[in-house]
Amino acid sequence: MAKARAIDILRIFHRFPDQAACIAHLEGIRWGERPRCPHCGGIRVARKADSGRVGRWNCHECRSSFNVLSGTLFEKTRIPLQKWFLAVGLIVHARKNLSSYRLARSLILNQKTAWFMEQRIRAEMANKQSKIRLQGIFEGDETFK
Structure with missing residues (x-):
């Protein structure tokens, strides 16, 4: 064992x-191929350009920042x-x-x-x-x- x-x-x-x-x-x-905002459920998102924080996303609908760990x-x-x-x-x-x-x-x-x-x-x-x-x-x- x-x-x-x-x-x-x-x-x-x-x-x-x-x-x-x-x-x-x-x-x-x-998310598979299409990430979603955990705050508003929006699909208009883009990777954040900040190189210091891996995996950050910006939502263009509610203007929040999130990552896959949210929630x-x-x-x-x-x-x-x-x-x-x-x-x-x-x-x-x-x-x-x-x-x-x-x-x-x-x-x-x-x-x-x-x-x-x-x-x-x-x-x-x-x-x-x-x-x-x-x-x-x-x-x-x-x-x-």
Whole structure:
């Protein structure tokens, strides 16, 4: 199991080597080919010319500035997206509950920061799972009360 987890972490590092790759991946998932303003829903948007901030967009309809992280669990974070992606991978692939202390050691973070990340990730997972409606016949093995 540890070997499989190490391979998953290596895949994350190879697939997302920097912040720009993470942002490009999130833009593809969230918007596809056509970005939309999260404030007004407008499609008349253009990339911001500011080279210091990767992934910023300007909306020509409501004149707001936004990025792909707006309205997500990554909004207003200063933690690199690679660490967020690794945290999601570690939490999802953990056999049992992953403590914030272990996550902090794994990602070289402060324990409070790791706890904050875990809370955001778990809240988002709970939010997404509550919207999933199962249909048809499904079976579960080894269920306990």
